[in-house]
Amino acid sequence: MNDALDVALRLLVVFVVFLTFPLIVGQTEHKVMAHMQGRLGPMYAGGFHGWAQLVADGVKFAQKEDVVPTGADRRIFQLAPAVALLPYLLVLVVIPIGPGEGAVGQVVDAGIFFVLAVMGVGVLGSLMAGWASANKFSLLGGLRTAAQLLAYELPMLLTAASVAMAAGTVSLPGIVDAFRWWWLPWQIVGAIVFFVAGLAELQRPPFDMPVADSEIIFGAYTEYTGLRFALFLLAEYAGIVVLCGLTTILFLGGWHGPWGADGLGWVWTLLKAAILAFVVIWLRVTYPRLREDQLQKLSWTLLVPLSLAQIALTGIVKVVIA
Amino acid sequence: MPEPTVVTATGAVVAADYFQSYSVVGLLAVVGVLFVAVAFGAGRLLRPVVPTPEKLLTYECGVDPVGEGWAHTQVRYYVYAFLYVIFAVDSIFLFPWATVFAAPGYGAATLVEMFVFLGFLAVGLLYAYKKGVLTWT
Numbered sequence: 001m002n003d004a005l006d007v008a009l010r011l012l013v014v015f016v017v018f019l020t021f022p023l024i025v026g027q028t029e030h031k032v033m034a035h036m037q038g039r040l041g042p043m044y045a046g047g048f049h050g051w052a053q054l055v056a057d058g059v060k061f062a063q064k065e066d067v068v069p070t071g072a073d074r075r076i077f078q079l080a081p082a083v084a085l086l087p088y089l090l091v092l093v094v095i096p097i098g099p100g101e102g103a104v105g106q107v108v109d110a111g112i113f114f115v116l117a118v119m120g121v122g123v124l125g126s127l128m129a130g131w132a133s134a135n136k137f138s139l140l141g142g143l144r145t146a147a148q149l150l151a152y153e154l155p156m157l158l159t160a161a162s163v164a165m166a167a168g169t170v171s172l173p174g175i176v177d178a179f180r181w182w183w184l185p186w187q188i189v190g191a192i193v194f195f196v197a198g199l200a201e202l203q204r205p206p207f208d209m210p211v212a213d214s215e216i217i218f219g220a221y222t223e224y225t226g227l228r229f230a231l232f233l234l235a236e237y238a239g240i241v242v243l244c245g246l247t248t249i250l251f252l253g254g255w256h257g258p259w260g261a262d263g264l265g266w267v268w269t270l271l272k273a274a275i276l277a278f279v280v281i282w283l284r285v286t287y288p289r290l291r292e293d294q295l296q297k298l299s300w301t302l303l304v305p306l307s308l309a310q311i312a313l314t315g316i317v318k319v320v321i322a
Numbered sequence: 323m324p325e326p327t328v329v330t331a332t333g334a335v336v337a338a339d340y341f342q343s344y345s346v347v348g349l350l351a352v353v354g355v356l357f358v359a360v361a362f363g364a365g366r367l368l369r370p371v372v373p374t375p376e377k378l379l380t381y382e383c384g385v386d387p388v389g390e391g392w393a394h395t396q397v398r399y400y401v402y403a404f405l406y407v408i409f410a411v412d413s414i415f416l417f418p419w420a421t422v423f424a425a426p427g428y429g430a431a432t433l434v435e436m437f438v439f440l441g442f443l444a445v446g447l448l449y450a451y452k453k454g455v456l457t458w459t
Contacts (some may be wrong), residue, residue, distance in 0.1 A: 011350055015357070062368050070378040082358040089354045093347060106346040113417055114347075135380040135387075140395070150406035154413065161416040168421055222381055227365040231358070293457075296402060300456045304409075304447060308440050311416070315423070315436045322424045 010106065014093045022237030023054045029281045030054075036285045057230075064226035071134030072223065080132060081224070081231035084125025087118045088238035095245045096173045098255050098266035104173060111172035112160050115246060116153075119201070122235065123149040126210070129232075130220035141219020144210040144292060145203065151299035152200040152207075158307035159190035159197070162314045163250045176254035183253070186317060190310040191251035193303050195276070198243040200299070202236060204280060206287035209295055244276035245269075252276075401455050412443060 027042075030053060034041025046052025068077055094111055096104035108114050123145055130142015164170045166187065167178040200207035211219040221232050248254055252272045255265025290298065380387050416439075423432040450456055 007346055007349065010346070011353055014350060015353055062365055063370075065370050065372060065377075066365065067373070067377055069380045070375075071380060078362075082355075086351070086354040086358070089357075090347060090351060093350050106343050106350075108343050108347065109340070133380065135382060136395075137382055138380075147402060150403050154406060154409050157410060157413045158416070161413060161420050164417055165420040165423065168424060170417055170421060217381065217383070226369060227361060231361070297456065300402070300405070300447070301451065305444070308443060312437065312440055315433055318424045319429050319433045322426075322429060 011093075015089070017241075018089050018092050018238060021241045022234055025240050025277050025281075026054050026233075026237045027051065028277065029284075032278065032281045033285050036282070061226050061230035066226045066228065067223070069134055069223050073132035073134070076128050076132035077223070078228065080125045080129035080220075081228040081235070082125070083128060084122050085231050085235040085238065087120075087122040088235060088242050090118050091115050091242050092238075092245075094172060095242070095249060096176065096254065097245075097269040099173070099177070103255075103266055107171065107173060110170050112164055112170045112175070112250070115172075115242075116157060116160060119242070120149065120153060122239070123201075125232075125235070126220045129224070133220070133223040135223055137216040138220050138222050141210045141216050141222070144216075145220060147292075148200055148203065148207065148210060148295065151296050152197040152303070155193050155299060155303035155307045156197040156201065158304070159194040159310060160250060162190045162307070162310045163187060165311070165314045165318060172249050176249055176256070179253040179256055181253070181256070183251075187251055187310070187314070189306055190314075191247065193307050193310065194251065195243070195247050195279075197299070197303060198247065199280065199283065200295070202239040202243060204236070204240070205284040206290050207295060208289055209292050212289060240277055240280050241273070244273040244280065247276055248272040405450055405455070408446065409443065412439075 031041045031049070042050030042053035044050055045056040068074055091114075093106050094104070094108045094114060096107070098104075101107065126145040127142045130138045130140075130145065133139070163175060166183060167175040169175060169178065203210050210216075211221065216222075221229060224232060248269055254269050254272075257265065257268040382388070419432070419436075422428065423436065
């Protein structure tokens, strides 16, 4: 009975994190972007610096009419947001934020493998949306999303494999336990490649070609309104949380701080992930959108060779010190 | 609930543990599906339904859509898909190998294997590059 309660509690915590953290990132994005552009951002909702802006947005989304175009493939069209969103929920359960069983939803032995496999499912949501909308621009957007996943999944896989080589395990808590400070310079190329590839998979600027508003309106999400559109947005921000958490766990040592991993380790994990989330927002404000061909070229001619080089480096160093 | 986990002295984990960890993931999937179902159900009760023919048109550039769903477009990046399949299937094999390659007794031999593997990938990539597959036509 205690076991059941324990599992229920863990699932509840993961679910609450899944619903709140993306909103926190979204609100931070509103405010940080505004200040970087010399604006104030939301100031009204909730009273204090517009903290309730996204809550207000949610209420608005829930009240909007749900329009399904006449030509659309109804079922697929309606299911697509769920397919885009749920993988990120499943990934959150295996990301540890502190040492021990208590600070992770569920330890899965094949951690990295599970995470990368499940995250790849999300793109199906965009493809379904693009195909089912019966809109030429949506279809183009969906295909671009798929092409982008194809290009950037590979460097992500390779750099994750590099970390697995360094740690000698594919379990996420195992990797952080094996972490030493000198992994930071050792795996720095892999870290950057992983983070950039992750950004591209989330279609965040500067890799937001699949939703390029000046060319294809809003890509695969053009026809969506109300709640279903909100779920697509939530998927994007949940993706940011997952990406920043993963980068922290794999490359930045998770709960290892300057004073060791004891005590407030989970604060370090959250802090590092938060800083990465800030960087994600910062990049959005800083860089213009890459063109579709530049985007493919960046992955195949720069990121893939770099990640292969990182694997070679990891292998040599690991064997030499062993 | 699954049986309590049994861990042997050597740390080898019994199958029950394996299934338990994935049953928790499965439970979370159920929670997620419930969440979506409740959200869509509640949305149905909250939102207005006032369809008009104009509203149900697809939105393309703000004017009425031109032509049918079938149209010619050149999907230039399909070759990348082939490349990806080849490379991704290859790189999957890295993961089981990564966990053991530096274990005592392997060392140099596995390192050479790794370079052979990387060599194959690199030559493949170089070939694609020389063929001009990686540049926009």
